[in-house]
Amino acid sequence: MSLTVKCQLPLRHFVLAVDVRLPAQGITAIVGPSGSGKTSLLEVIAGIRQLPGATIQFQDQCWQAPATFSPLHQRRIGLVFQQPSLFPHLTVEENLRYGWQRASQPKTLGWDEVIADCGLTPMLGQYPAQLSGGQQQRVAFARALLAQPQLLILDEPFSALDDDAREYFVSYLQQLAQRHQLPMIWVSHQLGDVAQVSDYLVQLHDGHVVAHGPTVSALQSEPLRSKLALSVVVAEAQPEPAGQLDTLRLTLAEQSITLPRPQSHELETSTPVRLRIFARDVSLTREFVSDSSIQNQLAAEVVDSFPARHPAECIVQLRLGDQYLLALITKASWQRLGLQTGSRVIAHLKAAALHETLRETL
Numbered sequence: 001m002s003l004t005v006k007c008q009l010p011l012r013h014f015v016l017a018v019d020v021r022l023p024a025q026g027i028t029a030i031v032g033p034s035g036s037g038k039t040s041l042l043e044v045i046a047g048i049r050q051l052p053g054a055t056i057q058f059q060d061q062c063w064q065a066p067a068t069f070s071p072l073h074q075r076r077i078g079l080v081f082q083q084p085s086l087f088p089h090l091t092v093e094e095n096l097r098y099g100w101q102r103a104s105q106p107k108t109l110g111w112d113e114v115i116a117d118c119g120l121t122p123m124l125g126q127y128p129a130q131l132s133g134g135q136q137q138r139v140a141f142a143r144a145l146l147a148q149p150q151l152l153i154l155d156e157p158f159s160a161l162d163d164d165a166r167e168y169f170v171s172y173l174q175q176l177a178q179r180h181q182l183p184m185i186w187v188s189h190q191l192g193d194v195a196q197v198s199d200y201l202v203q204l205h206d207g208h209v210v211a212h213g214p215t216v217s218a219l220q221s222e223p224l225r226s227k228l229a230l231s232v233v234v235a236e237a238q239p240e241p242a243g244q245l246d247t248l249r250l251t252l253a254e255q256s257i258t259l260p261r262p263q264s265h266e267l268e269t270s271t272p273v274r275l276r277i278f279a280r281d282v283s284l285t286r287e288f289v290s291d292s293s294i295q296n297q298l299a300a301e302v303v304d305s306f307p308a309r310h311p312a313e314c315i316v317q318l319r320l321g322d323q324y325l326l327a328l329i330t331k332a333s334w335q336r337l338g339l340q341t342g343s344r345v346i347a348h349l350k351a352a353a354l355h356e357t358l359r360e361t362l
């Protein structure tokens with residue numbers, strides 16, 4: 001199951017030159033600096049830009065080849081851009097019915113379910129101009145779902161939402177990919193969100209794919225590891241001792257960590273959960289320390305170090321079992337601790353930085 005994209009699109013400052021095969025399942029995130037060609041690439045995939053010579057193949061469907069071109073509506077793509085293009089003269093309900101009535105059968109994403117999940121019930125009778133930017137984005141997202149897409153293409157769809165709502169919708173993306181087997185291509189500047197739920201990462205720079213691969217490993221490879229300084233590890237939920245209702249114990253590489261229990265999460269023992277850990281939230285010592293507020297201390301091995309954005313800092317790559325973690329420390333600390341490849345260290349993870357980032361894995 002794949003999405004093959006080959007194109008050469010001259011843009012103002014460079015040519016968007018892409019030749020890549022992406023998974024046609026799960027969540028594929030496209031990241032890259034502003035102006036690197038992310039939106040243009042989505043437009044080529046959707047067929048909004050009819051580009052001579054491009055090849056777009058989704059699963060067993062040829063959307064574009066030298067002698068073939070399927071327009072957007074035949075591709076059954078749910079397209080959500082940062083600017084929600086709602087019909088201003090229709091109510092929210094009428095906007096939603098527009099997608100719903102044109103949808104193919106069978107409808108796997110139900111009307112009531114999507115409206116409830118997107119929190120739209122109170123605003124069904126209102127017009128777009130009566131809604132905030134974030135509410136309009138939620139309507140546009142729901143309308144795309146109700147059209148029963150076979151592929152969801154998202155370009156910063158939650159940029160106007162507040163942090164709590166964005167967090168909810170990011171985890172909703174994961175549910176949609178998991179429960180409804182709905183593949184997604186998602187452009188976001190929120191690297192933490194992307195690391196948290198994406199299965200596959202593509203990095204664009206000046207119109208070229210400079211890195212792509214499964215998220216967990218792509219984050220540990222150049223150029224993403226230097227640019228993002230962020231790791232994703234998978235831990236397993238552990239049974240909680242009686243009376244400890246506000247904390248959650250996890251096992252990571254056969255070691256125990258504890259974090260504040262997210263209120264929304266009921267995790268069964270052994271459920272694998274993803275933790276997104278910024279390198280800046282990891283510090284290192286040579287020994288376990290007892291007089292620290294940081295209780296999550298994990299024995300690890302130094303496998304590499306490389307420059308960080310600031311010349312006085314470096315990023316240390318650590319191995320915990322078969323998983324990898326990045327730590328951002330100063331070069332002075334690297335010297336003072338006498339670190340080198342193979343050194344045994346203790347990685348300290350701030351629990352408060354972890355508890356907002358807990359997700360069940362796909």
Ligand SMILES: Nc1ncnc2c1ncn2[C@@H]1O[C@H](COP(=O)(O)OP(=O)(O)OP(=O)(O)O)[C@@H](O)[C@H]1O
Binds near residue numbers: 010034036037040041
């Ligand atoms: N129709 C067009 N013709 C020529 N150049 C274009 C056209 N549309 C966009 N560009 C240029 O192509 C480059 C990539 O734009 P694009 O919107 O794809 O980038 P992006 O990575 O999505 O940026 P952002 O993250 O800011 O949304 C920009 O330099 C832009 O000016």
